[in-house]
Amino acid sequence: MTATDATPAVSSTEPTVDERLAHRGPIQQLLLRPEIGALIGTTAVWVFFWSVADVFGTAAGTANYLDVAAILGIMAVAVSLLMIGGEFDLSAGSMTGATAMLVILLSKEAGVLGGAGLSLFLAVPLSLCFALMIGWFNGTIVEKTRLPSFIVTLGSFFMLIGAKLGFSKLFAGQVVVEGLDDAQGYGFWRNVFAASWVRNEHLWESRDVVWTVLLIAGVVLVVVGILETSYRRAPTKDATGLLVAGVGTAIALVGFIALLRTDGVGANTLFGAVTGIGVLMASLGYGRWRFPRLGKRGHLQLDRSSARLVGVGLAVIVVAVLLAAYLDASSTDNVGLLITVGFSRAMFVAGIGVAGILAVLVVAGRIPVWSPLLGILICAVPGIGYLMTRQAARSVIFVVLAVAGLVALLVASTRAAAWSAAAGLAVELLISVALIGLAFFIRSESTSEKFRSQLFTVILLIALALACSALMGYLFTIRTAPDDAADAFGRRAAIAGVFVVLLATAVKMLYTTAAENEVASGVIRYRVSILWFAIFAVFGTWLLLRAQFGNWIFAVGGNKEAARVQGVPAFRTKTTLFMMVSGAAWLSGMLIAFRLNSVQANVGDGEEFEYIIAAVVGGNLLTGGYGSAAGGAIGSLIMSMSTQGIPFAGWNTNWRFLFLGVILLLAVAGNTYVRNKAASSK
Amino acid sequence: MNDTSPSPGRPPTDTPLLEVRNLGKYFGNVIALHDVSTTVLAGHVTCVLGDNGAGKSSFIKTLSGVHPPDSGQLLIDGEEVRFASPRDALDTGIATVYQDLAVVPLMSVWRNFWLGDEPKKGFWPFRRIDIPKAKRIAKDELRKMGIDIRDTDQTVGTLSGGERQSVAIARAAYFGARVLILDEPTSALGVKQSAVVLRYIVEAARRDLGVIFITHNPLHAYPVGDRFLILNRGQSLGNFAKDEITQDELTKLMAGGAELHELQVEFAKTR
Known part of the structure; x- marks a missing residue:
């Protein structure tokens, strides 16, 4: 093959390789981040509720859980920073209520109910000063007395x-203070803390076009980023590759536009296939342009263990499809073979368990990270939603077995890839064929429109992506040596892509179209608290990872004495952290006060544990020295999605505590495992 | 190792980097240190030997500014100094690497290297650590010490004990330390790791630092040392240049050295 003459040229241009350093791919590097477990968890929770609750995935549901996440998340970010710094603040929850109450009391008319009669332009900053003072007090007492912060803040x-x-009681004669809206300067501060964006009022007819374009651009950027960090750079660029990539892109675009503009199964299948071929051409052309050919591909023959796993995987998938087809959908009481509804509920729980274990396995790197397992998980979990469409047993059996079969195939594909590139290709293509089969099975059998169209499309896209990545892995050379320039470029592209995708989502969520407005039920309102939350999360992450103060936070939490010896002002660092938490509590308090205009005395009490749970779920180490601010934000998203998703799904809201407990345990176990794995990988 | 260390003895023209004259330190009526004197020359290693409780840690803490001395003098470049705090000592160029609290294990190598004095760029509200620069310098400095770190992003916790000590040593050297005090850097290490750290000590001395190497192991001290101060119960048992003493004599002088010898004789008889 031509590959044989390309190989020596490549190896001579390879930079000096540190043989001890196994090259870390982009996804492996991502897996070393503290918040990655929470990110996977968020995806799983989102998909779960998307599949069981109709409103969850819509703008209405998003506005709802983001609003809950915002007030929790502002606190969780600050508490995460404090926790990384090695301390707790149990007063953070009641602090939110205290500042909210204080601002009302300060602004009430003098003489009436003990109010100070201050303008809100004074009362709001004054309550901030009060909050910071409490934070300073907490920090100073903790540092000076060397008592555990747990006790001091208790x-x-x-x-x-x-x-x-x-x-x-003293001033208002009751445990609630009210009437903030009478205060001077209310209008201004209400805009700052309680303004909202009403989606129904923001029409944008070309929204879907913008959304689609942005989404595709973002995904392409992410893919380019992953490819650039995964593959070796070719010493000379091959222009034919660029040409093929261009033609492929054009074909994909034409196919896609045609797909959007036509109706009917026949036309859709045709243009879907055209798009798929275009994408395949584009990716292979890109590879040809940028990356050198792979030298040794080996034989198609499988080693024994991979072959056995492939057999098992295929058999399990076939059994899944046959069983699901055999068990009749209409009978929900007793579906035969001793399978009752109760039994299927148990299987349902088992299905979630399997999904959880798989997530842990992915994170642990037991299952190859570059494999599309995540995608399969995302497809598998909503199959549980099948259950909710009154096809209990068959859907559960189908999901559990199909996932098990795919996992067996995936493990087989890693083993096969280690055996030879050709064998790896064979098994990966097999997986994508299995995925396509499953997608069509779901399409023909599901009664839910959501599964028939959206899930079907997503599974097909995953199958396509898998096929592309399998072919590229077969044709081109994976990088084993570090290449800083390529890594930096790839990382930037991937990050930019993620932002573009987020932007696309925001466009879709923030704007409505006339058609959508007609069928909309009720007003969808995004509150400014979400913006505050985003700002706070970005600021916290930047502070921790980029600023000098962030370095000090890690140091005082990881080894305070070492930090002190190195000249880190430990006292100042910790006091500032406590003040940041109470400052965040002030912000939360203002958001609450200006939304409700009245505050009960028990607002926020006991919520400090939710902040701590969010921080821990987000991958922060309870004992300090390790974690991330973004993790706290993501943790609060998981929590708000679960607490809001349960009523959306029509279940009793009391289940949420059970749900939270399970999530907490899973998250901590997963995070600990990942951290140990990360620490031991040299 | 002997051939790599600088030649022993002090050239008469050189003013010592650090000189300790008749140092004394008392905690109430407990004598922690009494009448201890030694010198540290640039590019030379002064070893402080003693058994547990001999006064080694009081000695370090007095030199590094944690405790003010009760009697005697500290001279830097021939001029007397008094330290009010560890920061003072650090500013004068005396850096101490403590055995157990040298580094933060969960932080990456480069973050540890720069801890407390991070290189910054940008202007105030957006002032941030210059991460590429920090990583580059950390890697270069460690390489100069002979430590080739695979990836400065890896956490210090994944390094071996010897490498952790060396990160601390390289850091102290980079931040302008002139006198490096090493508190028992080899005591928790195995034979191979100790050899690694000893090599770094010699490397630091070769870069013209004065090194004070505290240990209770004469086997570690003798190959790298140019001068030996032996402490016992807070008192100096002697302050020797390398040519004035052999390794055996050094071992004997250490507390327990004589006892060990007796033990050897006794065992030889009973066998």
């Missing part, structure tokens, strides 16, 4: 509760 927690109850 003390301030009770003091705040007592003060809130006492003062509201």
